[in-house]
Amino acid sequence: MSELLILGASVITMDPQRRIITDGAVYVRDGLIQAVGRANDLRASHPGIDVLGDSTTIVHPGLVNAHLHLTVDRLLRSAIPDDLPPGDSIFQWAVPAHAHVTPEDDEISALLAALDAQRNGVTTVLDAGTVAHTAAVAVALGTLGMRGFVGTWGWDADGVPFGGSPAEVLERQLEVVTRWSSHDRTALVRGAVTMVGHDLVSDDLLAAGVAMAADHGTVCTFHISPHGRDAESYLERTGVRPLVHFERIGALGRQVVLGHAVHLDDAELEAVLRTETAVASCPLAYLRLGQGFAPANRHTELWRRGGRLALGTDSENAGDSLDLLRVAATFAGLAKDVPMDPTAFGAHDVLELVTIGGAEVLGIADLVGSIEVGKRADLVVHRTDQPSWQPVSPDPVLPLVWSAQGTTTHHVVTDGRVVVRDGRSTLVDEIELFQRATTAGRALAERAGLPIGAKWPLV
Numbered sequence: 001m002s003e004l005l006i007l008g009a010s011v012i013t014m015d016p017q018r019r020i021i022t023d024g025a026v027y028v029r030d031g032l033i034q035a036v037g038r039a040n041d042l043r044a045s046h047p048g049i050d051v052l053g054d055s056t057t058i059v060h061p062g063l064v065n066a067h068l069h070l071t072v073d074r075l076l077r078s079a080i081p082d083d084l085p086p087g088d089s090i091f092q093w094a095v096p097a098h099a100h101v102t103p104e105d106d107e108i109s110a111l112l113a114a115l116d117a118q119r120n121g122v123t124t125v126l127d128a129g130t131v132a133h134t135a136a137v138a139v140a141l142g143t144l145g146m147r148g149f150v151g152t153w154g155w156d157a158d159g160v161p162f163g164g165s166p167a168e169v170l171e172r173q174l175e176v177v178t179r180w181s182s183h184d185r186t187a188l189v190r191g192a193v194t195m196v197g198h199d200l201v202s203d204d205l206l207a208a209g210v211a212m213a214a215d216h217g218t219v220c221t222f223h224i225s226p227h228g229r230d231a232e233s234y235l236e237r238t239g240v241r242p243l244v245h246f247e248r249i250g251a252l253g254r255q256v257v258l259g260h261a262v263h264l265d266d267a268e269l270e271a272v273l274r275t276e277t278a279v280a281s282c283p284l285a286y287l288r289l290g291q292g293f294a295p296a297n298r299h300t301e302l303w304r305r306g307g308r309l310a311l312g313t314d315s316e317n318a319g320d321s322l323d324l325l326r327v328a329a330t331f332a333g334l335a336k337d338v339p340m341d342p343t344a345f346g347a348h349d350v351l352e353l354v355t356i357g358g359a360e361v362l363g364i365a366d367l368v369g370s371i372e373v374g375k376r377a378d379l380v381v382h383r384t385d386q387p388s389w390q391p392v393s394p395d396p397v398l399p400l401v402w403s404a405q406g407t408t409t410h411h412v413v414t415d416g417r418v419v420v421r422d423g424r425s426t427l428v429d430e431i432e433l434f435q436r437a438t439t440a441g442r443a444l445a446e447r448a449g450l451p452i453g454a455k456w457p458l459v
């Protein structure tokens with residue numbers, strides 16, 4: 001029997017009443033939250049067990065990142081320039097790197113990306129599809145004790161690397177969702193159906209992938225419309241915009257998580273709402289890539305109308321932050337700024353999106369996403385003896401989102417296991433991992449012939 005007591009000046013539960021327990025504690029046994037209450041009471045009833053946190057710390061549920069890429073370009077982090085023309089970061093950088101990636105590269109990259117996410121309070125991830133070596137990513141998540149969905153790159157456009165006929169691609173997807181126990185909902189690592197999306201997947205393949213996810217009790221995720229070019233392509237081929245087309249071919253629904261869906265018209269927004277399709281929004285990536293998120297996005301409107309929305313970090317240009325609370329602040333800021341309405345959205349709303357909302361989008365809100373008795377113990381403890389938390393606010397949600405963000409994450413618990421303690425991984429040698437990632441990244445860039453360098457002269 002493993003037991004753990006987690007203490008906090010505030011325990012932000014995200015339960016249905018959104019209670020914040022002051023001088024609170026969470027008692028965890030065998031991976032499950034067994035009690036939530038006052039620190040004094042739970043200390044007295046559970047003496048002598050491992051304790052995390054104290055009377056000054058802040059506790060919240062583990063965060064859910066609903067769209068990121070754990071592999072390949074993460075090894076080239078911040079080596080890809082941030083002022084490339086549209087598409088170049090993918091086709092001139094990421095795709096050549098994909099062609100040269102080894103299983104060890106994918107494992108190191110996934111370890112580094114997942115550790116980065118974990119150190120910022122993320123306990124659950126939906127990987128948007130590993131191009132080459134899905135098993136290496138599953139190993140990495142297992143090593144770090146992280147909850148996550150893994151997948152394999154699914155596309156059937158002509159001449160794409162790691163592509164194939166619809167039947168071949170579906171066979172690979174089926175292998176993933178059967179090998180990583182998509183039906184075992186409490187398994188830490190589960191399989192998802194992951195299509196590339198955009199205009200690179202045939203209708204038959206997309207519809208079959210969505211059906212496969214439903215059959216296997218998991219999600220299907222794919223990219224669409226982070227920019228306006230996908231809509232142009234579908235209009236030309238089908239006469240309608242992509243999400244209208246997807247609804248017609250049965251490729252939307254509750255098991256679908258659309259990566260992006262930023263550039264939507266009215267009919268597409270209605271299709272998303274009608275089919276209860278979820279959207280994973282990655283605002284920081286859009287801003288850096290200059291994709292028109294501020295003027296185009298309908299995500300706040302989707303949320304206000306009861307749509308299913310989560311946040312993600314993406315990684316398209318390799319430099320994106322994995323601090324999901326920083327992404328959350330960006331999303332909340334834009335949701336206020338674009339309509340010039342400070343009452344439109346706020347820190348409390350966005351904290352829902354990265355906790356219980358994200359869990360709901362991934363179909364696991366009965367397991368994680370809030371601190372409630374009976375749920376799996378995914379918890380984050382922040383230390384507040386830091387300037388970003390001082391003086392102590394009467395409402396801990398405000399400094400968490402707008403000031404501290406992930407930077408003060410001190411302990412992280414996933415499934416009852418302490419995976420980060422005192423700001424360091426308990427499961428990997430971080431310094432050794434950083435060295436391996438640096439070596440692997442340089443070697444990968446060389447094999448792929450990528451022109452890495454700095455914009456300003458290095459003297």
Ligand SMILES: [Zn+2]
Pocket residue numbers: 067068069128223259314315
């Ligand atoms: Zn993506």
